[in-house]
Amino acid sequence: MLKKNNEITLDGRSLTLGQLEALSNQNMRIARAAHTFDAVKSARSAVEVTMSSGTTAYGVTTSVGAFKDCKVTDEVELEFNQRLLRAHFFAIGEPIRPEIVRAAIAVRVNSALTGQAGVQPDLLDALINIYHADVIPEVRPLGSLGCADLGLMGQIGAALIGEGYAYYDGIRMPAKEALNKAGLKPYTPKSKEGLSLVSSNATSVASASLLLGKAFRLFYLSVAVLGASSAGFAASRQPWRSAAYHKDGLTPNLAQFALDSFAKDCWTDPKRVHDPLSFRCSMQVHGTMLETLVYTGQIARETINSSDDNPIVLDGELITSGHSLPQRLTLALETLLLNVAHLSRSSLNRVLALGKRELTGLSRNLTPRDGAVLAFGPPVKQAVDLFASIIDQSSPASLVNVTVADGMEDEETFLPLVTRKLEAQLDYWGKLLAHEAFVARQAVYLRGEEPLLKGLAGEVIACLSNELPPIDDDRLYSDDFIAAERLLTDMDWIEDMAAKYPFPTWEEGRT
Template sequence: MLSDTADLVVLRVPGPLGPPDLERAARPIAVVADDETRRRIEVCHRFVLDSHAASQAIYGVTTGFGPLVGFPGRSGLADQAENTLNHLTAGHGPDLPTAVVRATLLVRLWSLARGHSGVSLSVIDALTAMLRTGFAPVVPRLGSVGASGDLIPLAHAAQALRGNGYAYFGASRMPAGDALRRAGLQPLRLDGRDALALVNGTSLTAAAAGLALASIRRSHLTAQVLSALLADILGCTLAYLSENLLTAFGHEHAAAVGREMRGLLAGAEPTGARGLQEPYSLRCGPQLLGAAGSALDYVASVIEVDLNGISDNPVFFPEQNEIAHGGNFFGQPVAFAADLLTNTTVQMGNLAERQLDLMVDPHRNSGLPPVLATIPGEQHGVQGVQLAATATVADMRRNATPAAMQSLPTNLHNQDIVPFGTQAALNALDQSRSLRWLHGALAVALRQAVHVGDRRPTAPACSAVMDRLIAEVPPIDPDRPLDLDVQHAADVLDDYARERIN
């Protein structure tokens, strides 16, 4: 049922929308549009209706869609809206996670509420009402080429809001009409340009990329924490974190990683038993993670613009009496950024897997037993965890092929070049989950190293993080299934990073 606004996180449109807001949309939230915003939406809607009444050509209102733009559309606006969704409800594949779908509709609401898409206020009110509940449309993963907006996924979402197809209410999947009733929502009624405005934007692309970025930002900090823990537990010398060294490198993000790791390792007591130079998975951590930080900043700059822009066609400017037909629904900026996000994430995954390998190797781990087994042979420590980590990294690499230049002409060559930004963004989101798991796997190994090596971290900050891990992950003695331990460790690290970043 509808929730009281006082109980919910409140977002005010058209204020700035960022990746953390997308994560909040996984649960019921309140979106509030002020009177001026509602006035602009109504003025633009009236402009579209008046332009139509004056027989002005408007794509998707007076015309067919895509390559059929040269043919007249249906004479009735409600019928035209119906036809918009019917021919696009053609997706397939697994259901997208409800958190992704709800974030997508938040992004679409943000674009429509700018008052340049010509939608009726009823669409805005329906989206805000939905976001206050546990309702989420069932949206299949495959269908969008990210060029004329995320047409097919958004058509499925709009159909569910009308009571067609399927939806989730909470964790339960059911016919959309039943989910609407359980949520206390009325089926959405569409007229004029409402249907096309709902589907004609890259909102799924932006939402998936934004969610991926929010997670990977935390994983980037987690990678620095785990690298510090590893160095402390092994008793490494810390010359590779020298402020002079990293300043001389000239890359500010590498210097920032060095500062973070020096803070984490303040008070650490190296054993003096390690070699002069550590393997690259330790020694080059600031350079690798610094480059990752630089990439994440660029990705964030692109995604934040996209989240707060208008992805639609046409775009209406009532004050200038202008109807601008163009290509703001072409998702190339986020496509490029999402591919970079994937590359960055996979390299951080490579780092975590190599650090795990270092920890389990008795020839390189400062004398700890092989695979960190308490009694090697009788027990097998993190052997299974390492195997799963190897499989995970292989999967990440295999799925790291860039999507943003895989253009295939379609739609009778109307869409003769496309960016596949939706696939790029969803791939980045998949990679973010794999990286999170790899960090959990490395954390379980570090926790086990404390058990078998009888050496706790010596730096107070590292020791505090280890205490949090120890509270959630018992020692592996004897062997036991470790799948849930890896998840719990990943949660501990994610919570720590969230606290630090927020």
């Protein structure tokens, strides 16, 4: 897959997470690899052969769901495919972000280029045309059990035929009006194309893939903040050396990165025999998260480059498939939710440890004047609330089971629900990391060691110091925490840090 200027070539096989993230932005263009044209036409021929031979094929010569035994004749083919889109226009909730819709369109096009969807080339052209015109179908999030995003993809399909709603130039309007303003005509879906538009996990897969990009960046931030907390606590680096030595998944890679990126950060040698486990075991907790991120990224890449259609075209034959169940991706994301929760627990424990005089040798709650200034005593409740909110999002959803469609659909993953949990969790996590960093900065200030931090930990402290003064007296702290989050979770700042302190394992995992 090639990227030239603002154009990305899709071939159904090699779309990367970074490229999909780029495609989620406005003003990108999609091209189709030349060799995919024959694959798409060949797959379409297999559908037409099935129809002409009278062979029974789900959603092609039959209806769907509970009505799978009802035949669809040639005379009602066009009407059936349009009604199929209307019947699956049922998702509700606040509309999802345009970036996700753009990415979902790209995923649906890319998966069809595998030559297994059996759609007309004209359908892919129609999808690419609305993408290029930035006609954004209004898609709402509540309407999928995680075995094809029926209610969500139905809203993309409806907009394509000029029904439902869409955004053009950022303004919501009837989809037909949006197409007209963009100089496009409503598409008329042919046999199987109504099913191919709705029976896909493209919206959830796109959302999960974009969230992974954010998760990777926040993970990098979490390591940087760990360094700042270690400096404020005067934590020992010996456990990092030990972690770099032992064979333990990707933990040695992470530990070596910590040793290298914090090498120029000089802080007080600890006088403790042992640090609390939230410091001493940080490489093991973070390393496990890194491994989960890399693994989940691999699965997401495989998912955006495979067809989840049912039925699919395989070896020139239209056959039934169970690949619409995104089991691997869902369970990997649920493991990611647990890892974020564990990292957050460590983060909270470090916040608590930094406020303990008997551990740090600094004043209680990092106050500049004991008893006169409360400092981080009351605000610690915010960190606990954030941690509880993160834990609340980590419970698995995939084991919920409800049988629908007259007994035919008795497996689901609830992937859309899992992605909603991850989105909320990452938002809370960014806030908790900002809280920890703000606390760490105060500890460093009280030690008077800010000028000695010239590595990645120092970058975190400097980022905050540019805008936030240290605590010399109690003040309205909400503004501080909000500013800390804005500064540290800025994706451009994180990318700048990643360029200055490169971490190859992290970089490779998110491509």
